[in-house]
Amino acid sequence: MVATDSSNGPEHLFTAHICSLLWQVARIFNVLVLIPNQFAYRQLHALSNTRTSADRLNLYTWFPFKLGVCGEVHDVILLDEWVFENNVTFSHNANLYPAKVPNDFMGCPIKVGTVGIDPFVIMTENFTHNDGRTAYNVTGLSVEILKYVCEKLNLTYVFLPPSLNLDIESYAKIFSELDEGLSEVSAGIIPLCSLVVSSTFDSTIPYLPSSVKTIVPCPKATPGTENLLTTFSLSVWLTIGLVLLLTAAVFWCAGNGHYRSVRNETHKYLSFSSCFQNAWSVLMAVSVPQQPTASNVRVFFLLYVCFCFAISTVFKAFFVSYLVEPKYEKKIETLDELLNSDLVYGFYPILRLVSSTVSYPELDTFFEHKEHKEEYSDVRKCVERMIIKRDIAISFDPVLVTYLARELGTVDVSKLFCPLDETLISGYGAIIFKKGNPLLDRFNILMRRYLEAGLLEKFWEELQHRTSLRTEGRFREATGGMFFAFCVPHLMPAFVVFIVGSVFSSVVFMSELIVNSLCKLRGEIWR
Numbered sequence: 001m002v003a004t005d006s007s008n009g010p011e012h013l014f015t016a017h018i019c020s021l022l023w024q025v026a027r028i029f030n031v032l033v034l035i036p037n038q039f040a041y042r043q044l045h046a047l048s049n050t051r052t053s054a055d056r057l058n059l060y061t062w063f064p065f066k067l068g069v070c071g072e073v074h075d076v077i078l079l080d081e082w083v084f085e086n087n088v089t090f091s092h093n094a095n096l097y098p099a100k101v102p103n104d105f106m107g108c109p110i111k112v113g114t115v116g117i118d119p120f121v122i123m124t125e126n127f128t129h130n131d132g133r134t135a136y137n138v139t140g141l142s143v144e145i146l147k148y149v150c151e152k153l154n155l156t157y158v159f160l161p162p163s164l165n166l167d168i169e170s171y172a173k174i175f176s177e178l179d180e181g182l183s184e185v186s187a188g189i190i191p192l193c194s195l196v197v198s199s200t201f202d203s204t205i206p207y208l209p210s211s212v213k214t215i216v217p218c219p220k221a222t223p224g225t226e227n228l229l230t231t232f233s234l235s236v237w238l239t240i241g242l243v244l245l246l247t248a249a250v251f252w253c254a255g256n257g258h259y260r261s262v263r264n265e266t267h268k269y270l271s272f273s274s275c276f277q278n279a280w281s282v283l284m285a286v287s288v289p290q291q292p293t294a295s296n297v298r299v300f301f302l303l304y305v306c307f308c309f310a311i312s313t314v315f316k317a318f319f320v321s322y323l324v325e326p327k328y329e330k331k332i333e334t335l336d337e338l339l340n341s342d343l344v345y346g347f348y349p350i351l352r353l354v355s356s357t358v359s360y361p362e363l364d365t366f367f368e369h370k371e372h373k374e375e376y377s378d379v380r381k382c383v384e385r386m387i388i389k390r391d392i393a394i395s396f397d398p399v400l401v402t403y404l405a406r407e408l409g410t411v412d413v414s415k416l417f418c419p420l421d422e423t424l425i426s427g428y429g430a431i432i433f434k435k436g437n438p439l440l441d442r443f444n445i446l447m448r449r450y451l452e453a454g455l456l457e458k459f460w461e462e463l464q465h466r467t468s469l470r471t472e473g474r475f476r477e478a479t480g481g482m483f484f485a486f487c488v489p490h491l492m493p494a495f496v497v498f499i500v501g502s503v504f505s506s507v508v509f510m511s512e513l514i515v516n517s518l519c520k521l522r523g524e525i526w527r
Contacts, residue, residue: 001022032059037055070109121164123138191428192429250300344393348396398417
């Protein structure tokens with residue numbers, strides 16, 4: 001910048017005022033001010049004390065972080081003099097654009113604004129200093145990488161009151177603080193999109209991949225004993241009953257036929273009830289009191305035993321498999337299936353705003369036609385409802401939902417939440433500065449080292465582990481397990497068979513009593 005008119009005051013103050021304006025308005029620090037030489041004042045930091053009568057321009061600049069200065073224009077430095085004598089030349093040929101961002105900021109404070117929820121932004125504690133100032137300790141996936149960079153650059157991070165919500169007001173507060181200079185950097189759940197990165201803000205390299213998916217409750221495991229009736233289809237059950245009745249009828253016919261005296265069949269096959277009892281015993285894999293004596297009946301009996309052996313083997317195999325690995329309800333896999341289900345769809349207002357910038361007609365159609373939907377402002381309550389009631393589906397980042405479930409005490413999250421394969425929104429998170437901040441390049445270099453070393457993944461694993469230890473698995477029973485205690489409810493099918501058999505036998509017994517009474521009464525009348 002060239003100052004064409006001289007000032008009445010000292011030229012170093014006039015130059016400092018110019019640098020201060022450029023820094024406050026546009027964060028311009030790499031500036032070189034050319035100002036006409038005034039012999040009335042020569043700055044102490046000047047590189048030469050030689051005076052000459054030749055026309056010359058003084059070249060001034062300033063350093064935002066030097067000698068205890070932290071981003072404020074206190075003084076300017078004379079770099080060189082541009083002499084217009086014979087050949088136009090510089091007096092000392094100094095480097096006009098020296099490096100102004102050091103590797104060590106000597107503890108300069110940096111104000112940090114944060115927005116987001118667990119696990120990205122976690123406020124661990126806040127306390128009040130003796131002078132009345134409130135200090136905040138903040139951690140999280142989006143904060144630890146910033147704290148790492150500040151420690152390497154010897155910057156003292158000072159957290160402003162964090163916005164622990166994901167509403168529009170929280171983001172407006174963070175952006176306004178950064179724009180007005182109340183904060184110097186903002187971190188948290190800040191997507192790298194056109195709404196954030198604009199002519200006002202600059203972003204660092206993306207460091208946190210993120211995706212928004214529709215998360216539904218995983219299908220519940222149906223108790224194994226309740227699946228016994230579904231071992232075979234209805235047609236197979238009817239066929240087994242028909243075979244049982246026909247076998248009993250064949251045994252009865254064989255014991256009461258015209259050639260019974262020749263076959264000399266045992267009395268166990270003379271009545272239909274005895275024949276049915278024998279057929280039922282073989283079907284239940286129980287031995288009969290006495291085998292048939294006739295050869296043709298014995299052959300039929302052998303075939304029937306083979307049939308019952310095959311049926312019982314298949315049934316037992318399914319029975320054991322149901323006890324070890326129960327069946328599950330039908331899984332919801334697409335938005336169309338979710339649309340036709342009875343699940344409530346919970347949506348977050350800020351995500352609806354972000355999704356409006358993405359072309360996804362299927363999601364818009366789903367949102368318009370879904371009857372059961374609710375707006376929610378607390379993700380934690382929504383996740384807890386999904387764990388306990390299992391009647392709601394949400395669209396959110398699976399990483400965040402997984403952490404909240406662990407924080408609520410869920411042992412096995414994979415059995416509770418099942419994200420759909422369709423990704424609604426995908427992107428990256430970033431840290432943002434106001435346009436022109438000199439720290440941006442240093443942050444990018446150290447953040448890339450942090451990511452390449454795998455420190456972000458390491459912190460994430462440690463955070464999940466600490467959360468699991470702290471909650472002690474309050475929802476352990478909700479996730480189920482591979483093993484369980486075999487108790488009375490698991491024997492419900494046996495009790496059902498017993499009750500049905502008891503009712504049937506009671507009806508038969510009462511019918512026999514009624515028929516017997518009627519026969520006796522009829523005999524007395526005939527007498």
